[in-house]
């Protein structure tokens with residue numbers, strides 16, 4: 001006689017229907033199935049607003065473009081778990097929804113992919129001539145790159161990973177900036193030309209909050225699902241991402257704000273500590289506020305406090321002024337432009 005812990009039951013998993021989202025969901029189910037062989041997992045995929053609208057510049061689409069419609073299905077009990085790219089999850093969730101788990105992180109760095117038109121001519125961004133066209137729809141990427149590569153021209157490039165790679169190769173771009181995690185999960189790692197993180201020469205870009213990690217969202221109080229998810233939880237990543245999300249929440253940022261972060265676990269005086277770096281850069285790349293803190297953090301509450309403290313410190317050093325200028329553009333009903341043209 002099967003006990004209640006091993007009686008078979010079905011779990012419905014919600015996801016976007018992009019190839020990357022489906023691959024990410026597959027990875028999560030593999031991990032859950034190994035830990036819970038008696039559970040049947042069903043994938044329920046859907047296109048969200050961000051998937052349907054492939055032309056409007058991202059900053060104009062506001063928050064929740066990748067998540068809101070999925071969360072409605074969670075709350076209506078059509079699905080039990082949503083698998084998100086954590087970077088696409090707003091830092092404040094709808095009532096009744098909770099971030100139940102953060103998975104092991106794929107490489108969180110931003111990378112450069114050169115157009116195949118150039119057939120290997122360029123190795124790093126610094127090789128590109130002045131006026132070269134770089135595709136990105138990310139305010140965060142464009143702002144930080146303008147700061148370090150003022151001679152480059154930035155142009156919107158929308159779409160899922162395959163679409164963006166194809167546009168990069170055929171639509172007049174010289175390069176595009178994309179997350180390593182998406183390329184690696186989709187077996188496009190061979191397209192990576194340069195890593196842009198703070199410790200790589202020619203880099204200096206801080207990545208998006210939660211980039212590279214997966215966030216699993218469930219209904220508040222759904223203890224059965226919260227327990228089930230423990231099999232995929234990576235606690236050090238979850239703590240680090242909670243600190244990152246707290247930075248964004250404190251500055252009231254959303255998907256399209258020029259806030260970059262970088263977290264790492266370090267050993268100091270024999271103690272494991274979290275190092276949190278952050279940056280806020282104006283759209284033209286001419287103003288920036290950078291900061292970091294390293295402290296012992298052992299739970300999610302401490303992580304959120306660490307992120308809030310650092311964000312508040314930098315807000316007073318000019319970060320809030322930069323964000324207020326950006327919000328003023330939005331409040332005036334003007335679409336935030338990433339493109340130079």
Ligand SMILES: NCc1[nH]cc(CCC(=O)O)c1CC(=O)O
Nearest residue numbers: 085087178179181182211212213
């Ligand atoms: N909506 C964009 C998005 N959301 C998640 C990823 C990559 C995977 C990840 O960061 O986990 C991407 C592509 C990109 O940023 O280039």
